[in-house]
Amino acid sequence: MKRLAVVATLIGVLLLGLVVSARVGQLPVSTTDVLGATLARLGIASDWMPSDEVIAMTLEQIRFPRVALSALVGAALAVGGAVMQAIFGNPLAEPGVVGVSSGAALGAAAAIVSGISVAGGASVAVAAFVSGFVATVLVYVTARANGRTEVVTLLLTGIAVNAFAGAGIALVMFMGDTASREQIVFWQLGSLNGARWQEVAVVAVIVVPTTLIALALARRYDLLSLGERSASHLGVRVEALRIGSIALVALLTAAAVAFAGIISFVGLVVPHSMRMLLGPSHRGLLVASVIAGAALLVWCDLLARTAVAGADLPIGMITALIGGPFFFVLIRQARSRAGGWG
Amino acid sequence: MSDVVYRVRDLVVRRGERRLLDGVDLDVPAGEMLAIVGPNGAGKSTLVGVLAGDVHPDHGRVELEGREVAQWRPRELAQRRSVLLQSHAVSFGYTVDEIIAMGRSPWPADSQRDAAVIDHAVRRADVAHLRDRSYLVLSGGERARVSLARVLAQDTPILLLDEPTAALDLRHQEDVLRCAAEDARAGRTVIVVLHDLSLAAAYASRIVMLDRGRVAAQGRPRDVLTPERVRTVYGIDIALLTGPDGSLLVVPDRRPTPERNR
Numbered sequence: 001m002k003r004l005a006v007v008a009t010l011i012g013v014l015l016l017g018l019v020v021s022a023r024v025g026q027l028p029v030s031t032t033d034v035l036g037a038t039l040a041r042l043g044i045a046s047d048w049m050p051s052d053e054v055i056a057m058t059l060e061q062i063r064f065p066r067v068a069l070s071a072l073v074g075a076a077l078a079v080g081g082a083v084m085q086a087i088f089g090n091p092l093a094e095p096g097v098v099g100v101s102s103g104a105a106l107g108a109a110a111a112i113v114s115g116i117s118v119a120g121g122a123s124v125a126v127a128a129f130v131s132g133f134v135a136t137v138l139v140y141v142t143a144r145a146n147g148r149t150e151v152v153t154l155l156l157t158g159i160a161v162n163a164f165a166g167a168g169i170a171l172v173m174f175m176g177d178t179a180s181r182e183q184i185v186f187w188q189l190g191s192l193n194g195a196r197w198q199e200v201a202v203v204a205v206i207v208v209p210t211t212l213i214a215l216a217l218a219r220r221y222d223l224l225s226l227g228e229r230s231a232s233h234l235g236v237r238v239e240a241l242r243i244g245s246i247a248l249v250a251l252l253t254a255a256a257v258a259f260a261g262i263i264s265f266v267g268l269v270v271p272h273s274m275r276m277l278l279g280p281s282h283r284g285l286l287v288a289s290v291i292a293g294a295a296l297l298v299w300c301d302l303l304a305r306t307a308v309a310g311a312d313l314p315i316g317m318i319t320a321l322i323g324g325p326f327f328f329v330l331i332r333q334a335r336s337r338a339g340g341w342g
Numbered sequence: 343m344s345d346v347v348y349r350v351r352d353l354v355v356r357r358g359e360r361r362l363l364d365g366v367d368l369d370v371p372a373g374e375m376l377a378i379v380g381p382n383g384a385g386k387s388t389l390v391g392v393l394a395g396d397v398h399p400d401h402g403r404v405e406l407e408g409r410e411v412a413q414w415r416p417r418e419l420a421q422r423r424s425v426l427l428q429s430h431a432v433s434f435g436y437t438v439d440e441i442i443a444m445g446r447s448p449w450p451a452d453s454q455r456d457a458a459v460i461d462h463a464v465r466r467a468d469v470a471h472l473r474d475r476s477y478l479v480l481s482g483g484e485r486a487r488v489s490l491a492r493v494l495a496q497d498t499p500i501l502l503l504d505e506p507t508a509a510l511d512l513r514h515q516e517d518v519l520r521c522a523a524e525d526a527r528a529g530r531t532v533i534v535v536l537h538d539l540s541l542a543a544a545y546a547s548r549i550v551m552l553d554r555g556r557v558a559a560q561g562r563p564r565d566v567l568t569p570e571r572v573r574t575v576y577g578i579d580i581a582l583l584t585g586p587d588g589s590l591l592v593v594p595d596r597r598p599t600p601e602r603n604r
Contacts, residue, residue, distance in 0.1 A: 018502075089433035223444055225433040229396055234496070235420030235448040280434030 014295035071294035077295025080252035081267020086221035095253040096264030099161025103135025104128040104257040113176035114200040129254035187261035190316025206255035216281035255331040265323020347351035354401035364555035375526035384552040420448035424496035445495030467491035482509040503534040519545040539592035
């Protein structure tokens with residue numbers, strides 16, 4: 001019952017965020033215009049269709065893709081964080097913190113600078129996935145010992161991976177031209193500015209199926225919380241689950257990073273809050289994280305582009321402002337439990 | 343003679359240069375309560391790991407119901423044997439109810455049967471009063487009992503218990519072993535690692551004593567637990583007493599050496 005109430009509230013917050021985001025901006029738009037244009041986009045004719053061409057164009061070309069991308073990226077980050085925490089058995093594991101995001105950004109940056117376009121617009125996403133996957137495997141292999149993850153080792157690994165990826169990105173920037181440099185700078189800050197439908201489509205193609213797969217694995221993630229051996233005694237193929245989940249995390253992170261850059265702490269804050277609200281059972285946790293992650297990023301992006309008139313703040317900065325203090329609290333909690341999570 | 347559940351032949355497990363298990367032969371018939379005893383580092387947990395299918399033998403054969411353990415699919419194995427490990431760590435704050443329900447996961451969902459099996463397991467492990475609590479706030483002994491309830495909820499014909507009594511108070515130690523012995527009498531096969539030789543003598547139908555990876559002795563408790571053998575394997579002098587119920591009590595002989603020979 002509580003789960004239903006929480007999910008319903010989250011959906012409400014998300015929908016409200018979607019509508020408000022579409023309305024607010026340099027060109028104010030009425031709610032009916034937003035609804036009319038949405039219906040039109042879905043192929044339903046209505047009386048609310050905006051009469052003004054400029055408004056229709058603004059919604060269609062600028063606001064809708066941006067709002068859609070922020071919702072998708074938020075969902076991807078939150079689910080990626082939840083899956084990562086499930087396989088590490090540790091609530092501090094998050095793609096941004098442990099360096100998977102910057103690893104993926106390194107691949108994306110390299111792809112942009114080198115100008116490779118293997119699969120059209122998707123080449124950036126492919127490169128982000130490959131390097132994100134390598135980073136995830138690296139962190140996993142380093143931070144896990146005897147079936148458990150020490151918090152200290154995990155965070156130290158994160159420092160190492162982040163430092164290396166940072167150096168790699170610096171090198172790539174050094175080699176690139178001015179335009180690609182600027183693009184990379186904005187990645188590292190994270191931004192949803194200039195989102196296009198093409199990008200929304202690429203991200204959606206990755207995020208929707210991976211999220212569904214993660215949901216299908218929810219029960220197994222619960223069993224994994226008992227420890228790898230106990231999970232295998234209950235019939236879970238732990239090795240396959242781990243590798244598959246690492247691929248999921250890399251895909252989700254790459255999808256988020258490829259076009260929106262490094263947006264940290266969403267994968268930390270969202271699953272943790274949902275766990276406090278609903279308990280750790282992964283089915284409910286993942287469903288709630290999808291919606292809450294999307295809602296959080298939609299609202300954060302709204303803040304990013306309206307907080308300072310005429311400026312588009314980097315969204316990564318805003319999520320870090322929220323996530324940083326949150327992270328402190330989590331570390332303090334971990335410390336009070338003698339460094340263990342068990 | 344009843345069916346053999348586990349057949350182990352010439353089992354060797356290596357870790358680097360060390361042989362954790364070195365030429366172990368063992369037959370476990372159905373319906374037996376077998377205790378594995380031995381000093382620290384004798385290979386007890388490794389043997390349980392091999393029987394559970396976690397540890398792969400470097401040499402020799404380990405068969406479960408006539409088929410090599412490695413040939414079983416994880417899900418099938420989970421419907422045949424359940425395992426209680428020494429460590430009961432859980433990553434997130436699940437409720438006790440959720441933890442115990444995880445024991446049902448190898449079986450096709452059947453809410454009526456699941457509820458009945460879980461209730462039975464909860465009663466036997468004496469954790470009914472903990473059901474709504476978060477696992478993370480429980481004491482070590484409570485966690486051990488909740489884990490036992492989860493293992494019982496798995497409802498398998500074979501139970502592997504690695505030191506189930508380690509964190510438990512006197513009464514719950516007895517409860518757990520009585521419960522295991524009942525299961526054995528009901529036809530299940532119970533293999534339990536124990537440190538307390540008196541407990542092993544009281545509840546096990548057969549004892550296997552390991553010493554540095556080898557079987558030092560196996561047989562009925564009275565035949566295995568002789569003072570000479572315990573001295574050789576454990577390096578301590580013991581006295582054998584008879585308990586009020588006629589069971590064998592193994593206690594260290596703490597008298598100074600001269601007094602013993604009087």
